[in-house]
Amino acid sequence: MITSTSNQHIKAIRKLSQKKYRRESGLFYVEGLRPITSAMNHKAAIEQFVFCEELLESEFGRDLLRKAESQAIPILEVSRDVFESISLKEGPQGLCAVVHQNSTSLLPDTSLTGLWVALEGVQDPGNLGSILRTLDAVGGSGMLLVGEGTDAYHPTSVRASMGAIFTLSIIQTYLEDFSRWQQKQQRTLVGAVCADVVDYRDYNYPVDMVLFMGSEQKGLTEQAVHLCTDLITIPMVGSVDSLNLANATSILMYEIFNQNHPVKANDRID
Known part of the structure; x- marks a missing residue:
């Protein structure tokens, strides 16, 4: 379990609030059970899950964590203080994820339908x-x-x-x-x-x-x-x-x- 807010992994997650770092890393931060569920349902490339046992009270959230474990997605456990230092929500639910961006460039031959x-x-x-x-x-x-x-x-x-x-x-x-x-x-x-x-x-x-x-x-x-x-x-x-x-x-x-x-x-x- 990570208990220090100065941990390098935690610092890197906090830096995802900056556009420059999101662009350099190709990653972004996702918090909340609904968007994380959507990420998993649509097979987004999830870099890692971060959770806090003390804050993760939802059984649905625990199910998400078990699914992540079954899919060999890296899982990082942190203390309450550490999770609250990266959380962007009031009353955090104890689960967030770091996900790979999936945007593309526009080429002259790109076909756009719908x-x-x-x-x-x-x-x-x-x-x-x-x-x-x-x-x-x-x-x-x-x-x-x-x-x-x-x-x-x-x-x-x-x-x-x-x-x-x-x-x-x-x-x-x-x-x-x-x-x-x-x-x-x-x-x-x-x-x-x-x-x-x-x-x-x-x-x-x-x-x-x-x-x-x-x-x-x-x-x-x-x-x-x-x-x-x-x-x-x-x-x-x-x-x-x-x-x-x-x-x-x-x-x-x-x-x-x-x-x-x-x-x-x-x-x-x-």
Whole structure:
């Protein structure tokens, strides 16, 4: 059992809160029974489990630990003080994991089918994780992170995704590479903007498409707008002039879902 918060393994886990170290190591931190379950169910490459006997009261959590042991996943036992030093939750449940990232790069020949969401320069990891969660809910295929910004493996994003980080494909790219991909693939690329363009409810969304959303403060850059095949907007009639990025993206994703998955007549409630 590790009892020192200065242990090198523990220091390395704490450093996963830093984007630089996540990028260098290719690892990320996962805490909570639901996301850990999702990681195991979707066969994520788990580097190790960390647990605290004193805090792990859930029988479900103990079952996860037994499954990890049966799969020869390394398990590290730590004291309460040590676990609380790495935990990002109030009232930690005594179980966390270090997992290998599974993002890929975008090549001109990369084939993207189904619904994808591209985010340009997103800054808030909570928004990113919430969008992943909704994208999974509507049966989307994956997310493209375009340009600099937060990353999908930020602890807040992982937590907000509620396990969707393990069910969706993640691609990290830059606008220049995205532009080259679009020029070759000629995919339907629908950008959301605050402008006098088509109401999002009046657009016919194909099954295979990319929904392109801009950053929280600035929206899509001019270069990104020029890449889009079509532009849509969400009308607002109140006093506010913008919506939260995750909320706006969710509205659009469910409109896409509704158009491609209409309610059957015998499922309607009169």
